[in-house]
């Protein structure tokens with residue numbers, strides 16, 4: 001999907017190509033450091049690329065620009081996905097990804113706002129990011145700042161009770177400037193064995209599979225949009241819709257249907273790739289599947 | 301053969317469950333890391349998946365315990381002793397519920413996950429709770445014995461487990477006795493007191509010290525609560541210097557415990573080695589042990605420095 005930049009939006013690039021390159025950077029970085037997560041970052045990659053390259057009003061060379069939109073990766077274990085996208089967007093050099101997970105690095109296993117400029121929150125203990133986003137959205141409104149706050153959660157993460165405390169208070173304060181995006185890939189770390197005939201997108205399932213997330217958010221008073229989380233146009237449109245509703249009194253939840261491990265034939269829908277380290281062979285295979293192909297900008 | 305404590309924990313529970321039909325394992329979606337997935341495969345009907353919701357899991361365990369079940373809750377230490385600390389305190393410790401807490405990935409060495417996941421305050425928190433038994437085994441044999449003892453003994457138990465395997469210290473004659481401290485090595489210049497896997501590194505430090513002409517004794521404390529207070533005071537009697545070493549903050553854990561005992565029973569010059577009131581980070585194990593002064597080499601250096609300062613005084 002080629003889009004022309006809008007005011008405040010990112011460079012004119014093909015978002016799918018950027019995402020392909022981001023996926024490869026994730027696999028390479030995890031293989032290089034010998035630790036980290038793969039499934040979650042690949043699942044969220046299209047959402048991250050759309051946000052950083054098209055949706056959010058940001059200045060990578062001025063990460064603390066007061067008017068910037070805010071982004072919080074509540075599913076902090078997908079940090080390497082966020083780092084890869086931030087690097088491609090110009091927050092720091094791509095080469096710095098090689099320091100991921102090593103001592104003294106700014107690129108910690110989970111996002112650490114005390115180390116890396118551009119991070120709005122430290123996360124890693126699931127269920128906490130939406131509360132920080134809520135505080136930012138509330139504070140921004142009190143300060144009269146027209147910024148939008150986006151918080152990316154895992155669907156497994158919504159099992160944490162604290163998520164629903166935030167959902168409740170966000171609705172109570174009518175925070176239209178708060179958007180929760182849920183990466184609904186149906187898998188988590190271990191989960192439950194699949195039940196025959198059950199609809200799922202992987203080899204195990206979420207213990208709360210079958211929970212009606214739309215109904216839950218709506219019952220608390222949120223607007224809900226359901227999209228394909230790998231369709232760039234749909235992601236950008238849903239985020240624009242959320243922003244346009246900012247003056248309304250309801251926060252928006254975007255439920256993005258995704259596939260865990262998306263983009264690589266051997267990781268898609270496989271729960272064991274949640275936190276598996278890619279071998280040299282895996283990296284080779286990933287380069288073949290994701291490397292610069294015909295018409296690809298992945299190597300640029 | 302050295303086996304990681306998390307593996308020993310899961311496999312021992314799997315064995316106990318063959319005879320003990322009240323034993324249950326509750327997971328908060330970390331089974332592949334904590335190794336409770338092995339238990340899940342062996343005993344699917346005794347494995348309960350609670351999802352990513354640790355506080356609720358503790359409450360569920362407290363409820364199950366009232367029906368005579370023996371629930372072992374499992375997650376990373378940090379999500380138990382921090383996220384779920386209130387339910388542990390109120391629903392487990394205050395009611396003396398028969399709930400066992402299997403705290404995987406304790407300490408600094410948590411596979412590159414960083415400060416969010418490194419639980420270096422767990423001993424301080426759990427030790428401060430009335431009625432809580434707090435155990436930190438050093439090797440596979442001791443861990444298996446502690447798991448069996450905890451399962452058989454009514455009341456709440458916190459079991460500090462580690463991610464990575466360490467060398468074996470004990471043989472088949474080992475018997476777990478709550479509160480007992482274990483003399484790993486005699487020494488007349490300094491007493492090193494240690495707990496968990498750090499005891500192995502402390503023993504290695506004592507060997508390094510011997511090469512430098514320093515006679516270092518090593519005392520292992522597998523049970524921080526209860527603990528044989530007088531045995532620790534006794535062991536300190538004949539040395540000039542006592543050094544506590546732990547993969548934990550120096551505040552309130554083993555260092556706190558030893559300082560409390562010495563202050564009350566046997567005042568001695570004491571040094572606390574451990575995490576110096578700071579946070580960890582994502583890094584290789586060797587880097588972390590070195591940075592926080594916990595590698596055998598760093599422990600030995602610190603002990604030698606402290607001893608020579610004492611002599612110079």
Ligand SMILES: Cc1ncc(C[n+]2csc(CCOP(=O)(O)OP(=O)(O)O)c2C)c(N)n1
Pocket residue numbers: 039040041043075077124125126127153154155156157158183185187188189260274328329330352379383
């Ligand atoms: C409070 C807390 N409990 C447990 C974990 C360990 N953990 C890390 S990722 C994960 C699974 C997350 O699943 P989901 O939110 O669905 O994310 P995704 O599938 O996109 O990776 C778990 C249980 C954690 N980081 N925080």
